Amino acid sequence: MNLDNGRAIVGPADPQVQPRYAGWTTFARLPRLEDVSHADVVVVGVPFDSAVTYRPGARFGPNAIRQGSRLIRGYNPELDVKPFEVCQFADAGDLACNPFDIAEAVDQVAEQLSQLLANGTRAVILGGDHSVALPSLRAAHSVHGPMALVHFDAHLDTWDRYYGADITHGSPFRRAYEEGLLLDRNMHVGVRGSIYDKQDLVDDANFGFSVVTCRDIGTLGAEGIVDKIRARVGDAPVYVSVDIDVLDPAHAPGTGTPEAGGMTSRELLEVVRGLDSVNLVGVDVVEVSPAYDHAEITAIAAANVTWEFLSVFGRKAQR
Numbered sequence: 001m002n003l004d005n006g007r008a009i010v011g012p013a014d015p016q017v018q019p020r021y022a023g024w025t026t027f028a029r030l031p032r033l034e035d036v037s038h039a040d041v042v043v044v045g046v047p048f049d050s051a052v053t054y055r056p057g058a059r060f061g062p063n064a065i066r067q068g069s070r071l072i073r074g075y076n077p078e079l080d081v082k083p084f085e086v087c088q089f090a091d092a093g094d095l096a097c098n099p100f101d102i103a104e105a106v107d108q109v110a111e112q113l114s115q116l117l118a119n120g121t122r123a124v125i126l127g128g129d130h131s132v133a134l135p136s137l138r139a140a141h142s143v144h145g146p147m148a149l150v151h152f153d154a155h156l157d158t159w160d161r162y163y164g165a166d167i168t169h170g171s172p173f174r175r176a177y178e179e180g181l182l183l184d185r186n187m188h189v190g191v192r193g194s195i196y197d198k199q200d201l202v203d204d205a206n207f208g209f210s211v212v213t214c215r216d217i218g219t220l221g222a223e224g225i226v227d228k229i230r231a232r233v234g235d236a237p238v239y240v241s242v243d244i245d246v247l248d249p250a251h252a253p254g255t256g257t258p259e260a261g262g263m264t265s266r267e268l269l270e271v272v273r274g275l276d277s278v279n280l281v282g283v284d285v286v287e288v289s290p291a292y293d294h295a296e297i298t299a300i301a302a303a304n305v306t307w308e309f310l311s312v313f314g315r316k317a318q319r
Helices: 058-069 102-119 130-144 171-180 199-207 214-233 265-277 297-318
Strands: 041-046 089-094 122-127 148-152 188-190 209-213 237-243 280-288
Touching: 041 058, 041 102, 041 130, 041 297, 058 089, 058 237, 058 280, 058 297, 089 265, 102 130, 102 280, 122 130, 130 171, 130 237, 130 280, 148 171, 148 214, 148 297, 188 199, 188 214, 209 214, 214 265, 237 265, 237 297, 265 297, 280 297
Parallel strands: 041 089, 041 122, 122 280, 148 188, 148 237, 188 209, 237 280
Antiparallel strands: none
8 A cells, every 4th residue: 555644545546447448537547636535736627718819619628638648557667756656646626617707717716726725735737728827826826925937838928918808818927927926037938930029029038038939949959948947947936837739730739829830749748857856836738629639639648748747746756
């Protein structure tokens, strides 16, 4: 029996007893939060996409990612860890939020996440559109104070308003900066494509961001990107936000605002594994829109990115 601080750990369903296509569709077939006495890390869905500006559908992302995680097994050979045996993971289900009122939904999500994090639990958020990063950052800030943000995305997401709305999936990190949730040690990875104006880059830098573009990736490689991230964030508490459109549409067609020329899934996974050396306190994986997916390509990619983050948490607990 595996123990976490003297308490028995409940792991995923045994695939030798129950086939992977059967049973609860929790992430990686983990126990539900209500089925364990405590949780060190929870996976929680935020099925909200009322703040998108192009393709909708990310409200169905959390369950698509869970479905894409059914083949995940218990040992990560790249990080040499069995995360489900060293700390208690659980699936907390989906948060309830108002699909007709963005501001109210953001407040609802922040309140519910704050309750989940109150006892030292870490959370990995499955979105939902990228606006859900704002309440997640608010909740994490209530525990950890200002954080460094590592943001994987094709887009900056530090724009201001769309059609008068100040909270959208293109503005969460401007709002987070204005609210004092972020330090000035932030980094975008994977940015590419057209933007509205050169001033957008100036504004972004003023919010404390440096940028690794997709053009840089070929030169730096995964190790070079990780080195830049480590140098940027130092020993600060780090929140990582992954918009699945950081991947090229060949690797993630099921997303709301696809941009050509993105990262491969292998490149993204390699960089995420390198984050085991930073002070990781929170994660979101967002913008999976399954209506535009094919053969679960995007959902499987997002599920494996999430698995790598769980492995990072497990490796930290193992040390």
